[in-house]
Amino acid sequence: MPELPEMETYKLLLQPLIGGQAVTGATINREKSINIPAEQFTSLVTNQKIKGIERRAKYLVFRLQNGSCLLLHLMLGGRMFFGKEEDRPDRTVQVQLSFENHHLYFTGLRLGYLHLLSLEMIQQEFQHIGPEPLDQHFSFHTFENILKDRKGGLKTTLLNQEVIAGIGNRYSDEILWHAQLLPERKINELDHDDLVRLYKSIQYILQQGIQQGGYMEEPLFKGDLKTGGYDMYVHSHEGENCRRCHSTIVMKEISSRKAYFCQSCQH
Structure with missing residues (x-):
């Protein structure tokens, strides 16, 4: 599942491609x-310009x-x-937005969706999501509070979108490896130095993920050399x-999620 770095990469790459462009048509192959x-849906989005693209958590x-x-x-x-x-793409397209002779194809939306909502409805959707970990206001003091x-385990806490936004199964493993902390370690067992390392690792790994284009291998467009450069x-x-x-x-x-870690250098 795409996480914060993948969705941020999509946002950054899509903005110059469709920002300010009008949707000239929509094709819906899967109404769900x-x-x-x-x-x-088609009537309401056609002829509407994309004024901007924003990311919130994994949205x-x-x-x-x-x-x-x-x-x-997604x-x-x-x-x-x-x-x-x-x-x-040689995949089933559930939704397609057209911009003259170019199209934005949405594939693999078996569980994912593209919903047309008012700004107020969007705000309601986001009301229970935690803070953005790369926001300038997300200080160590905020994190500590x-x-x-x-008292839960580290991995399950990082996955909780009501605690911190945008971290999923993959990057939680990466963050905990970088912070040298085991995924089942309890939050209330961490000392100040552990928390500092965890905070810095969240910042570092997510920023590195964005800089390297996330992990998803499939390019966003023909000639896209950015997407998928992050190596776990x-x-x-x-x-x-x-x-x-160099241990195994x-x-x-x-909690029914696969966790990958090093038993030797994560403590």
């Missing part, structure tokens, strides 16, 4: 991927000139591709050598 009847918000918004959550398996008809009364340190590397201490990376299920 949208929230209103297909004809109504993208496409702001339209009439004040309404398209809320995108969920598991969701992808986007931007190009001409001849570049159309968020965690001070929590531990996630999905079970049985391989840890890059830091292991995998364990924690």
Whole structure:
């Protein structure tokens, strides 16, 4: 599932491609991927300019000139591709937004969706999401206060979108490896130095993920050399050598989620 770095990468790459451009048409092949009847959806988005693209947690918000918004959550398996008809991805397209002779294809939306909502409805959708970890106001003091009364395990806490926004299964492993903390370690067991390392690792890993274009290998457009440049340190590397201490990376299920870590240098 795309996480904060992947969605931020999509946002940064899409902005110069469709920002300020008018939607010239929409094709809905799977009505469950949208929230209103297909004809109504198409009518309401056609001829609307994309005023801006924002990211919140793992969501993208496409702001339209009439004040309404398209809320995108790709969920598991969701992808986007931007190009001409001849570049159309060899996958089932659930929703397509057209911009003259270029199209934004949404594929793999079995669980994901593209909903047309008012700004007020968007704000309601986001009311229970925690703070953005890369926001300038997300200080160590803020981070410390968020965690001070929590007693759960580190990985499950990082995955909780009501605690911190945008971190999922992959980057939680990367963050904990970088901070040298085990995924089942309890929040209330951490000392000040542990919390400082964890805070700095959240910042570092997510920024590195964005700078390197996230982990998703499929390009956003033909000639895209940015998307998919991030190479995971531990996630999905079970049985391989840890890059830091060269011990073997292991995998364990924690709360029905796969966690990858090094038993030697994570404590």
